[in-house]
Amino acid sequence: MKHKCGYCGGTGIVECDCTGGCGKKYADEDCPMCLGKGVHICPECNGTGKAEDDE
Ligand SMILES: [Zn+2]
Numbered sequence: 001m002k003h004k005c006g007y008c009g010g011t012g013i014v015e016c017d018c019t020g021g022c023g024k025k026y027a028d029e030d031c032p033m034c035l036g037k038g039v040h041i042c043p044e045c046n047g048t049g050k051a052e053d054d055e
């Protein structure tokens with residue numbers, strides 16, 4: 001049974017930890033993870049927004 005991915009909230013994308021606050025570590029170059037976009041595909045669901053119920 002599939003359910004909404006809890007990591008990204010079902011959007012399939014997550015805010016990259018390079019953005020905002022003390023996490024902004026790539027000020028002068030594009031972050032390799034999000035390529036400077038500030039968001040990247042959810043690693044938990046690979047961008048589908050769904051997650052397998054692994055109970
Ligand atoms: Zn996800």
Ligand SMILES: [Zn+2]
Nearest residue numbers: 016018031034
């Ligand atoms: Zn990033």
